[in-house]
Amino acid sequence: MVHALEQVHRLLKPAGALIDIHPMPQRPHVEAYHEGRAVFSEPLLVSYLEGVTQAERALAQVVEEGLFRAGRKTVIDFRHYAASPQTLFTHWDAIEPYSDSPKDPAVAASEKRVFRRLESFLQTYPTLLKIAIRERAAITCCIAIK
């Protein structure tokens, strides 16, 4: 990761900006909303948290090395909405763990349990709900020093 950031530094003009978007090192939530309020919210087990921590360390390292100056950072909620739990599950299954490596079986099993509980919840709730996976993400701006 540090090597990738060094490569980015080479590609940037002096005072050019590096923008990094990555999930925060915390678990995303499967949620169902009624009139904008979460009435179902359960955390998902994910396999990428260690990678996120490494990414944050790598960013800190290139700042310490004097390649970049730390700029502003902001945190957002990023939601993936779907019409059904099955569609949401299939989508999440395809994008997590944000790499081409196979998904950890324990993570996959945990996901299935959470989605089954969401399906059961939806069947008992009296009105149609919006459903989503909510990730908290950090967007960081660093300025190239040359």
Next chain:
Amino acid sequence: MVQQDPENNEIHALFDLVDFTDRNVLEIGCGDGRLTWRYADRTAHVTAIDPFEESIVRALANRPAALTDKVDFRHLSLEDFGPISPPSAFDLVMLAWSL
């Protein structure tokens, strides 16, 4: 069908952090161009790379006609793109969920 960030929290935060106007941008990990379309019209040019060929094929298929000359998608990883790109070529490099 899945809708990702229909609230536009991501792009609003990006526009608040950095000015894309007339910038030469490199987006690393562009995927199917989901984020690229939201800012590209403000830039001078975008080079968008991704190591997954399937993603680049989808991005090219989805590219709005008005942005054909502005956005260049390439099926490359940073590891492969870096050495063939001249130094100091970009005003802004974005690592989009890819570090």
